[in-house]
Amino acid sequence: MDPMHSFQDVIRCDLCEKPVPPKHCDICHIHLCEECVGKHFSDKSKDHYIVPFKLRGITPKCTKHEIEVCTKLCTTCNIPVCPHCVASSEHEKHEKEDILTLFETKTELMKKDLQDLEKSIYPKYQEAATNITFYRADVIQHSQKLTTALDKQGEALHREIDTIIQRMKSEIEDMDAQHIIAIDQQEDAINHTIPEITQVILDLKRLLTRLQDKLDTSDVCLVSEYTSRTEEFRNLPAQFQVTLPTFTPQEINREQIHQQIGSWKEPAITFLLDEPQILTDIQTEYTPLYRVSCLSDSELWTQCGNNILRLYNLQGKLLRSVQTRSGNVPTDIAVTRREDLVYTEYGDRSINLVSGTQIQTLVTLLGWIPLGLCSTSHGDLLVIMTSDDEKQTKVVRYSGSTEEQCIQWDDQGKPLYTSGYSTKYLSQNRNSDICVADCYANAVVVVSAAGKLRFRYTGPPSTPRASFRPRGITTDSRANILTSELNYHRIHIIDMDGHFLRYIHNCGLQDPRGLCVDARDNLFVTETYTGKVKKLQYYK
Numbered sequence: 001m002d003p004m005h006s007f008q009d010v011i012r013c014d015l016c017e018k019p020v021p022p023k024h025c026d027i028c029h030i031h032l033c034e035e036c037v038g039k040h041f042s043d044k045s046k047d048h049y050i051v052p053f054k055l056r057g058i059t060p061k062c063t064k065h066e067i068e069v070c071t072k073l074c075t076t077c078n079i080p081v082c083p084h085c086v087a088s089s090e091h092e093k094h095e096k097e098d099i100l101t102l103f104e105t106k107t108e109l110m111k112k113d114l115q116d117l118e119k120s121i122y123p124k125y126q127e128a129a130t131n132i133t134f135y136r137a138d139v140i141q142h143s144q145k146l147t148t149a150l151d152k153q154g155e156a157l158h159r160e161i162d163t164i165i166q167r168m169k170s171e172i173e174d175m176d177a178q179h180i181i182a183i184d185q186q187e188d189a190i191n192h193t194i195p196e197i198t199q200v201i202l203d204l205k206r207l208l209t210r211l212q213d214k215l216d217t218s219d220v221c222l223v224s225e226y227t228s229r230t231e232e233f234r235n236l237p238a239q240f241q242v243t244l245p246t247f248t249p250q251e252i253n254r255e256q257i258h259q260q261i262g263s264w265k266e267p268a269i270t271f272l273l274d275e276p277q278i279l280t281d282i283q284t285e286y287t288p289l290y291r292v293s294c295l296s297d298s299e300l301w302t303q304c305g306n307n308i309l310r311l312y313n314l315q316g317k318l319l320r321s322v323q324t325r326s327g328n329v330p331t332d333i334a335v336t337r338r339e340d341l342v343y344t345e346y347g348d349r350s351i352n353l354v355s356g357t358q359i360q361t362l363v364t365l366l367g368w369i370p371l372g373l374c375s376t377s378h379g380d381l382l383v384i385m386t387s388d389d390e391k392q393t394k395v396v397r398y399s400g401s402t403e404e405q406c407i408q409w410d411d412q413g414k415p416l417y418t419s420g421y422s423t424k425y426l427s428q429n430r431n432s433d434i435c436v437a438d439c440y441a442n443a444v445v446v447v448s449a450a451g452k453l454r455f456r457y458t459g460p461p462s463t464p465r466a467s468f469r470p471r472g473i474t475t476d477s478r479a480n481i482l483t484s485e486l487n488y489h490r491i492h493i494i495d496m497d498g499h500f501l502r503y504i505h506n507c508g509l510q511d512p513r514g515l516c517v518d519a520r521d522n523l524f525v526t527e528t529y530t531g532k533v534k535k536l537q538y539y540k
Contacts, residue, residue, distance in 0.1 A: 015040065023052055037050055098409075196233075197233055281534055305329065322354055324352070379399075391415040435481050480494065491515070522540055
């Protein structure tokens with residue numbers, strides 16, 4: 001038990017005997033109550049140094065003047081000093097502070113630092129360390145995918161080379177067969193003629209011998225019947241020349257082989273800024289301001305709470321205004337790959353294309369109401385829509401006016417998205433994933449290009465799911481997903497696999513909603529109630 005509160009030995013004021021005195025004179029070494037502090041100071045015969053009771057003994061003895069107590073700290077030398085030391089030439093020009101004041105200030109600083117370290121800084125480092133584990137795994141997994149792809153490409157090239165070599169070998173065999181047939185034919189003809197020539201030679205020899213030995217009437221008849229076949233035999237039968245094929249190997253061109261194998265984009269290591277920078281404030285004249293879509297790095301379309309779509313440059317100059325065809329308020333806008341503007345309308349259930357000065361209705365839905373939309377890298381349109389009875393929600397892919405794909409259910413046959421006319425934003429990621437900010441589901445729902453659920457992001461692990469209300473959504477060149485949280489004035493950055501990276505929340509954003517990213521990964525954010533579009537840099 002604290003001796004101050006012991007019933008057997010209660011500490012009292014040395015002047016008035018009042019129990020549990022809160023003060024102590026560290027020079028006189030006596031305990032004092034509040035009322036007796038002034039009385040104690042009235043004794044001018046010596047110095048006094050009053051400290052809280054719990055800090056009694058805080059003043060050390062001077063190492064140079066043994067009878068003196070140090071009530072100051074020379075911050076230049078970082079040593080306690082007594083009044084004699086303070087007045088000495090050694091410390092005359094040095095900075096000095098009251099020991100008690102310094103102690104209390106430093107103690108408060110230490111408490112604050114401890115709180116910051118325990119509550120804020122250390123959890124961030126823990127989270128960063130966890131994310132690094134994910135990054136390392138992602139790098140290794142990605143490298144394995146690249147290696148597998150290279151192996152497959154190598155196998156394909158080997159198969160192609162083997163096929164070509166085998167075909168050339170077959171051609172050689174075919175040529176050999178044709179040559180052998182021709183040679184066999186000549187051989188047969190020659191072998192057939194040789195006996196005939198041999199027989200003619202024998203007949204001539206016999207006839208000539210007989211004529212030399214004895215000539216009679218029958219011999220004259222034989223000579224008369226003789227017909228020469230020499231000219232017949234003079235040319236070899238079916239004589240031909242064989243031109244044998246030759247093979248000239250091409251010099252191996254490593255560059256061409258590399259081109260045949262393929263290539264990859266050089267990796268770039270970038271860092272997310274701890275404090276994103278606002279590069280430009282674009283003040284529009286209209287609130288509430290909902291959506292934004294980049295036409296280029298210097299021009300952007302906006303949509304607010306009326307039926308006018310407006311194009312601004314970075315200086316805030318209004319370049320163009322387009323009124324919706326039906327006069328209804330649009331629900332979302334997007335810029336296509338051909339730099340045309342598309343928008344959806346709740347009132348007449350239409351999806352419309354603005355090209356030049358013309359507005360063309362691409363699709364008029366039956367039984368469905370269009371909500372968010374985005375244009376894909378392949379030129380398709382993705383539209384999220386809810387049914388008239390507000391019981392179903394789906395994402396539909398359109399090629400022009402033709403429905404190509406419908407995404408509505410997960411593998412267990414459960415709805416991927418919440419039903420009803422609620423805020424939903426849509427974006428396609430660089431890996432072709434389809435990302436939906438589903439506010440009422442308290443989640444960002446991400447499916448593959450084939451419509452298979454990949455993950456649901458419901459905020460960082462430490463965030464209660466019910467408090468996460470995502471609004472605008474976009475993706476950047478590194479396949480990171482960005483989604484705005486209007487109520488907390490911040491933007492979440494997550495990677496393509498749903499791992500939280502960091503917030504954008506310390507750059508003065510107010511009620512952020514619509515998001516888009518330009519070709520340089522600059523982020524454009526609409527502030528709902530200020531009517532501003534802010535251009536931010538969040539990479540370095």
